Amino acid sequence: MAHVALADKGQELAHPKTWIGMYVWSQDHKIIGIQYIITATAVGVVALILSGIMRLQLGFPGVFDFIQPDEYYQAVTMHGMIMIVFMLTAFFLGGFGNILVPLMCGARDMAFPYMNMLSYWVYLLSVIVVCASFFVPEGPTGAGWTLYPPQAITEGSAGADWGILCMTVSLALFVVAFTMGGLNYVTTAFQARTRGMTLMRMPLSVWGIIMATILGLLAFPALLVSVIMMTLDKALGTSFFMPAISSLGENLAHEGGSPILFQHLFWFFGHPEVYIVALPAFGIVSDLISTHARKNIFGYRMMVWAIVAIGGLSFIVWAHHMYVSGMNPYFGFFFATTTLIIAVPTAIKVYNWVLTLWQGNIHLTVPMLFSIGFIFTFIHGGITGLFLGNVVVDVPLSDTYFVVGHFHMVMGVSPFLVVFGGIYHWFPLLTGRMLNDTMGKIHFWMTFLGTYAIYLPMHYIGILGVPRRYYANGTTEFLPDSVQTANLSITLAALVVAAAQFLFLINIIWSMFKGRKSSRNPWRATTIEWQTPDYPPKHGNWGKELPVIHRWAYSYSVPGAKEDFIPQNEPPSEHTRGEGKV
Amino acid sequence: MTATLIVLALIMGGLVFWLIRQTINVQPWAEEGPVGQDHAGGAYSVPAAKIGLIVFLGVATSLFSLFASAYFQRMEFGDWRPVAEPGVLWFNTALLVLGSVFFQRARNAAVRSQANGVKINLLIAGMLTFAFIGGQLWAWKGLQEAGHFLSGNPANSFFYVLTAIHALHILGGLWVWSQTIFKLQNKVEVYKVRTSVELCTIYWHFLLLVWVGLFALLLST
Numbered sequence: 183m184a185h186v187a188l189a190d191k192g193q194e195l196a197h198p199k200t201w202i203g204m205y206v207w208s209q210d211h212k213i214i215g216i217q218y219i220i221t222a223t224a225v226g227v228v229a230l231i232l233s234g235i236m237r238l239q240l241g242f243p244g245v246f247d248f249i250q251p252d253e254y255y256q257a258v259t260m261h262g263m264i265m266i267v268f269m270l271t272a273f274f275l276g277g278f279g280n281i282l283v284p285l286m287c288g289a290r291d292m293a294f295p296y297m298n299m300l301s302y303w304v305y306l307l308s309v310i311v312v313c314a315s316f317f318v319p320e321g322p323t324g325a326g327w328t329l330y331p332p333q334a335i336t337e338g339s340a341g342a343d344w345g346i347l348c349m350t351v352s353l354a355l356f357v358v359a360f361t362m363g364g365l366n367y368v369t370t371a372f373q374a375r376t377r378g379m380t381l382m383r384m385p386l387s388v389w390g391i392i393m394a395t396i397l398g399l400l401a402f403p404a405l406l407v408s409v410i411m412m413t414l415d416k417a418l419g420t421s422f423f424m425p426a427i428s429s430l431g432e433n434l435a436h437e438g439g440s441p442i443l444f445q446h447l448f449w450f451f452g453h454p455e456v457y458i459v460a461l462p463a464f465g466i467v468s469d470l471i472s473t474h475a476r477k478n479i480f481g482y483r484m485m486v487w488a489i490v491a492i493g494g495l496s497f498i499v500w501a502h503h504m505y506v507s508g509m510n511p512y513f514g515f516f517f518a519t520t521t522l523i524i525a526v527p528t529a530i531k532v533y534n535w536v537l538t539l540w541q542g543n544i545h546l547t548v549p550m551l552f553s554i555g556f557i558f559t560f561i562h563g564g565i566t567g568l569f570l571g572n573v574v575v576d577v578p579l580s581d582t583y584f585v586v587g588h589f590h591m592v593m594g595v596s597p598f599l600v601v602f603g604g605i606y607h608w609f610p611l612l613t614g615r616m617l618n619d620t621m622g623k624i625h626f627w628m629t630f631l632g633t634y635a636i637y638l639p640m641h642y643i644g645i646l647g648v649p650r651r652y653y654a655n656g657t658t659e660f661l662p663d664s665v666q667t668a669n670l671s672i673t674l675a676a677l678v679v680a681a682a683q684f685l686f687l688i689n690i691i692w693s694m695f696k697g698r699k700s701s702r703n704p705w706r707a708t709t710i711e712w713q714t715p716d717y718p719p720k721h722g723n724w725g726k727e728l729p730v731i732h733r734w735a736y737s738y739s740v741p742g743a744k745e746d747f748i749p750q751n752e753p754p755s756e757h758t759r760g761e762g763k764v
Numbered sequence: 765m766t767a768t769l770i771v772l773a774l775i776m777g778g779l780v781f782w783l784i785r786q787t788i789n790v791q792p793w794a795e796e797g798p799v800g801q802d803h804a805g806g807a808y809s810v811p812a813a814k815i816g817l818i819v820f821l822g823v824a825t826s827l828f829s830l831f832a833s834a835y836f837q838r839m840e841f842g843d844w845r846p847v848a849e850p851g852v853l854w855f856n857t858a859l860l861v862l863g864s865v866f867f868q869r870a871r872n873a874a875v876r877s878q879a880n881g882v883k884i885n886l887l888i889a890g891m892l893t894f895a896f897i898g899g900q901l902w903a904w905k906g907l908q909e910a911g912h913f914l915s916g917n918p919a920n921s922f923f924y925v926l927t928a929i930h931a932l933h934i935l936g937g938l939w940v941w942s943q944t945i946f947k948l949q950n951k952v953e954v955y956k957v958r959t960s961v962e963l964c965t966i967y968w969h970f971l972l973l974v975w976v977g978l979f980a981l982l983l984s985t
Contacts, residue, residue, distance in 0.1 A: 361823055365816045368819050372815055382790045400775065403827035406827065438841045443837050490783060498769070732796055736793070
């Protein structure tokens, strides 16, 4: 295993001189990461506003004239798709992946910087196309984020012409962008690690990001296949998914297509997508907890293998999203079993986070608050997942607000808390300044308590039978009046939580210019992104010499060491050897 | 989805096997210091571009196996009327096989640093590939003339889509091929294009395999 250092080819990095070269057409992984983060945040704000529109209708039905059924369904659809694909996936892999993988592996840049740049610009194009659908005739698609045919492409559904085409094209572009980025993250972690950075010395953040990328590379093709076929069904009249159907009194030309085939393809992407979002969060939160509890992560090897096991298992659980599609009961049994099995490695991770905290020197910094908040929301969302993974429990709860509450807790709130924790943690690395602590704590408590105020009641109204995606519940015998009271309370909480996010954005902008200057390694972390010669790191990251790694990423509170952390690149010495090994 | 699951099981199995070899008996918390042992970390001697290509081949394998899974599922339905594959596909297959052979010859010449050999074999391989694309278009024309249009029947739709996606992958490869030819034309030394030639060769072999798989799928149904 000779060390032919791709990572050492510092001289081959082109250092641009112009402002545009440095910050717009940049090939520097950190700038590209920031570009991803800014774009994902911008489109995330759009999705946040769309959720506000939904909540206004549900909390105050009929009060706002501008929210008619079509607009409501469009808001539901676009909120879901933007948040899952264009916001969270892009933020974790394009944003954190770009910034952290080369820095934490000790590389100068990504393996293919030009392709990395291209990845961002194609991603931006996909975001522009999906946002353009707000301005096409009849507006964006309103078929729900799952885009099920025949509804999605049949006249009468909102945005069934231009809206759905914008969506399918933008998703295809996103897959292309992701593939270009993903090849970079994986190749960089495999090929460009610096000397001494063995696989088992990599921080868990890198493990999470890389495994999520591998999942994405294998699962996004399923999305690509389904949107290609859907586009052809819509634009050229094929019948991949479209069955023989009458629409608005006319028999359409389609015959015999299979909407269930679309569901299989969609969820073959859709379920791994949950872990594409979750695994980077698992990795990052492990590093945050270890750093801010000043204690090595509990069960590192088990954590790595849990990430790998979750990744592998995530490909054989997809049909638990389809229990009510009329599948063979034996299939249901199989998928329920695999779904329950995936809870085992996930539970291992949760236990290990808690055991890392146990007897740790816990610092309740803002990143730590968000990390502990994540453990709460993830356990909550994970346990309701066990309910829904069982066929007999899922069937009555399917398409109710219980499902909405579950998936928001497990793959909405939880990853977002880690995104926030990660930003509070690494903001100083990129800007040299700290985020305001007080605003951060207000942001945390409003978000954490607020999300419980939003999503806990959803579980209750879901059990009562309130269906998801309904514009209005109307009058039924089985829904008590208190459902509307709950909906009103959820809406008020949602508006407060949304306001808190703007406080966070203000904090970012204010601190970027006026924030307290940070020290070189403000959290006293062991990982090497804090050890660059320039702070914040410049293009090329490492100056003349690459760092040499001497230990794993979790040497906190080592007995006999002079400080309570030993950076990965600090050579062994009498001081650090002490009584125990590191 | 059986086809896809088999492919993914193989990919994930390979990954897990490789990881086990990297991680077995490794106790990162108990180790300190020197590098240069078995697991020295750092880059492997394989060029990054080659690893990138291999990862991409995994992505493309997933894509084509998903199409195959969709094909198998869709053909279960009653409206499926198999389409008679145009005979020209056999000829096209032969062109692609020859293309792969000449790429291999170009690669061998590159290893021996024979500039002329690389250039001539690359040019022939590229021309054969263009002829393959032309042949595929010819097959499309034949189907159209026989009244088998894209939306006429799901079997037709799959035929057009599968051949088009495969051809798009080939066009992507031809772009890299054209860059390599351009460099050779500008008297760039052979060792500088060796990796490109080698990667093109791997890619062409892969696309040949994919085509053989797709063709077998089309013929057998």
